[in-house]
Amino acid sequence: MEQKETWGSKLGFIMAAAGSAVGLGNIWKFPYTAGNNGGGAFVIIYLIFVALIGFSVMLTEFAVGRRKNLAAVGAYKAESRSWTFAGVIGVLAGLIIMGFYPVVGGWALAYVFKVFTGLMTSPDMGAAFGGFITATWEPLIWMVIYLALNIIIVSKGVAGGIEKAGKVLMPLLFFILIFITIYGFTLPNAMEGVKFLFKPDFSKVTGSTVLAALGQAFFSLSLGMGCMITYGSYLDKKENIVSNAAYVTIMDTAVALLAGLAMFPAIFSFGMEVAAGPGLVFGVIPTIFSKLGTFGMILSGLFFIALTVAALTSSVSLLEVVVAYFIEERNMGRKKAVAISSTMMVIMCVLSSISLQGGLTIFGQTIFDVFDLLSADVFMSIGGILIAVFAGWKIKKEDLKNEVTSGGEVKFGLFSFWYAIVKYVIPVVIAIVAVSGIMARFETGKGPIMIIGLAIMAILAIFSRKL
Ligand code: TRP
DSSP: OOOOOOOSSHHHHHHHHHHHHSSHIIIIIHHHHHHHTTSHHHHHHHHHHIIIIIHHHHHHHHHHHHHHTOOHHHHHHTTOGGGHHHHHHHHHHHHHHTTTHHHHHHHHHHHHHHTTTTGGGOSOHHHHHHHHHTSSSHHHHHHHHHHHHHHHHHHTOHHHHHHHHHHHHHHHHHHHHHHHHHHHHTSTTHHHHHHHHHSOOGGGOOHHHHHHHHHHHHHHTTOSSSHHHHHHTTSOTTSOHHHHHHHHHHHHHHHHHHHHHHHHHHHHHTTOOTTOGGGHHHHHHHHHHHTTHHHHHHHHHHHHHHHHHHHHHHHHHHHHHHHHHHHHHSOOOHHHHHHHHHHHHHHHHHHHHHHTTSSOEETTEEHHHHHHHIIIIIIHHHHHHHHHHIIIIISOHHHHHHHHTTTTTSOOTTHHHHHHIIIIIHHHHHHHHHHHHHHHHHHTTOHHHHHHHHHHHHHHHHHGGGO
């Protein structure tokens, strides 16, 4: 076994955890999911989930990971072998997300170059984007380059590799988003966009909206699949995980809201489509900046650089979950673990990227959407229930208290409240949301994918004692 690494500094862990959380989920997925789900009501339900469930689950994952200093699978297994499956489901979820995330990371990377090579004068950004992602080779090449960057970082070990990258580019991303927001507010009709984002119309809310909001909260905060367990396992016993969880939750949510505020005023002002789907950010941002000449071109370039780095600090955390499994549970060296994990990811990403050209579908859904649906709707909600039940019912209350408060050194006055939420509220709320949401998915033809997801989990649960 290699020696267990730990984070280089106090700031290192927060930066890494925030780097994992802040990514495509905030800037790419949040705006288009809000757009697809009618805006305000979705956003408010998402915020409630973040505050009630997201923060608590993040704290739980940190505590469970640090308790045994073991990553996703090991942390469960060390407590009881019959819980191994919960960790394994997480590793598989990480693999599935990495089956489409690098495709989008590749788009972001490609756009860094495209904004300087003619994209900004294109009359229709939406069409330009559509043409790019359905081209035969181009998106694949960018995806492979993006994945290669991940491999380089993770082979060096996360603690060394990503602490530095985030320190510069996260603030850059923040500033650019603030700049776009201020500019967007000066446009005619800007307030329409703000209203869309924050004025709820609860009459349109369905089980499907609520599940989408829960999935978004989990995806954006990197929860429900052992990612924060794995990062917590590299954490020093003295760190205050309560405040760390709070900072990361607040930072992540602030970036998502800011991304929404940066985009929707312009979307309404320019009369663009709110429900444009995954192409939203790639259409809106260049459109906004195309009005600002050379200055706009440079800012666009910086925006997509920052987006690529935000995506990288997230995807390395996903890759790390899978890699840590091979290192800790299969006794592999880091290099070999990275090679095996990334080979699987390349294959999955090629399939999901090609599926966007049309033709390659499962039950009418592109492979890209299948991976997205499986991870956000099925794996993460069940993963959320599992970690909450594990912490609430399997670990002794005293032990958990000890871990969360670093042996009494950290004051956490709300411990009992948090504990009750984890033990009772979260499992019940997620179960209700998941059942009604999954049923609602049947009405839009996505039922078979849900069944496949549940079946995969059942099979894993049966065979996981061997893993
Ligand atoms: N949270 C990241 C984002 O918003 C994606 C991510 C990284 C993730 N690690 C994860 C999602 C673990 C779910 C689970 O882009």
